[in-house]
Amino acid sequence: MSYQIKKKYPITIVKPFFLCFLFISVLSYSNGCATLPNVSEKIDEAPTAQKPPQIVSSKGLLSPQKSKAIMERLKRSVDPTDILGRHTAVVESVTESPLTKGNKVTLLADGQATYAAMFKALQKAKDHINLESYIIEDDETGRKFADLLLQKQAEGVQVNIIYDSVGSLKTPESFFKRLQDGGIQVVGFNPINPLKAREEWGLTHRDHRKILIADGKVAIIGGINISKVYSSSPLRWKQNEKAPIRWRDTDIQIEGPAVVEFQKLFLDTWLKQKGPKLSERNYFPDLKEAGNALVRVVGSTPGETNRIPFIVYVSAITFAEHSIHMTNSYFIPDDQIVKALTDAAERGVDVKIILPGTTDSQLALYAQRYYYSELLKSGVKLYEHSTSLLHAKTAMVDKVWSTVGSTNMDSLSLLSNDEVNAVILSQEFAVEMEKMFVRDLADSRQIQWDE
Secondary structure (H helix, E strand, C coil): CHHHHHHHCCCCCHHHHHHHHHHHHHHHHHCCCCCCCCHHHHHHHCCCCCCCCCEEECCEECCHHHHHHHHHHHHHCCCCCHHHCHHHHHHHHHCCCCEEEEEEEEEEEHHHHHHHHHHHHHHHCCCEEEEEECCECCCHHHHHHHHHHHHHHHCCCEEEEEEECCCCCCCCHHHHHHHHHCCCEEEEECCCCHHHCCCCCCCCCEECCEEEEECCCEEEEECCCECHHHCCCCCCCCCCCCCCCCEECEEEEEECCCHHHHHHHHHHHHHHCCCCCCCCCCCCCCCCCCCCEEEEEEEECCCCCCCHHHHHHHHHHHHCCCEEEEECCCECCCHHHHHHHHHHHHCCCEEEEEEECCCCCHHHHHHHHHCHHHHHHHCCEEEEECCCEECCCEEEECCCEEEEECCCECHHHHHHEEEEEEEEECHHHHHHHHHHHHHHHHCEEECCCCC
16 A cells, blocks of 8 residues: 555655654644544434424424424435434434524535625625634735625624634734724634633634624525635636635525524624623524525534534434535544444445545645545545645535535544534435535546555
8 A cells, every 4th residue: 555655646655644643643632631422322322213303493493293294394305314313313412403494595615606695695784793704814805804894883783703813813913903993893712822811721722613694694604714715716726737726615605593593603602702792782683484494503612522513424424325425625534434434335325525635734635545545445435626725514415414514524623623514404405515516526536446
């Protein structure tokens, strides 16, 4: 294997193994005694799937009879799958975030579509805007956002911003001071300076979420930060060409009852970070049903023992019966994820994973390739995206279950970061996700075993 890898990639096998070991050692040290939960135990402890899930509408909790009827209609739209029964029961057993009905979910592929949707939502806002982002850069894109946010604040719309202090390390304080001078409330998450720490200080706990909420009615989430790297047009890019690297990412816009759960996450983070007192606004307006998608909001915070996004991913893969189509930008999975993927492939599930072929972290690229041998041997089909820097974090299972969010398949994301994903149960939305996945496959190179 060493010879084959050396032959394919112009690096010695010693270097990536050493760097991976160093990288994983640093992650292990930074996470202290934190460990990921044993998902098989959660599956065994979960209540029977015969019990209908608890579904919340815009008017409140539905009766078991109505919830069962909704799930039965969804089951009839796709081939038989445990995703709609057993997996849903497992997730419901580890989270208080409800499954909500009546949501409209719009797929936003890449920065241009996402920024267009964001600017439209911002311009229409009448009451408040809540923005939470790992990176907010002082570049052309960041300044466009800043100008519009200041304009909305001047119009009487209260703007509240949370940015991560490490993710936005290169952004000068003057950028945020300009926002504050204009009346915008700004919180730097977990300051690097320990003298400014609002709780127990540590560099590894980061806010990796990307959430925009307008008037408590529209939420946009995914992997896209506020940075010009997402603003380039979707043109093909090759490593041997001297052109800006295009970043390939995915967001979604959600309208409907699920927006309440994103608002709760934002306000909870604001409270934990001891942000300034928020102005009295209508943060939880009455929401009407806007579509047919069932949505569950999956958030995580370090210190939780259940690590919900991890359980969601592992159990969804475990219960897959037909297909698993995944994209992930930093793929350094733990043993449970690897086993779930290999087991799925060995029982005949069509497992395809698109990973970066170029990256902003060579360590992550070397570490990702370490897992190829075991995955390929089991029948997992692996692809490296070759026209862009892949930054998306998405998955589709059995053409009915989808997730889009900020969660990566690595220890930092799964153990140390605040993350957020939306899980969407909808055959119609899954079709849109599959179309996007096929387009990404066309821009990717399949990794062959004989390499």
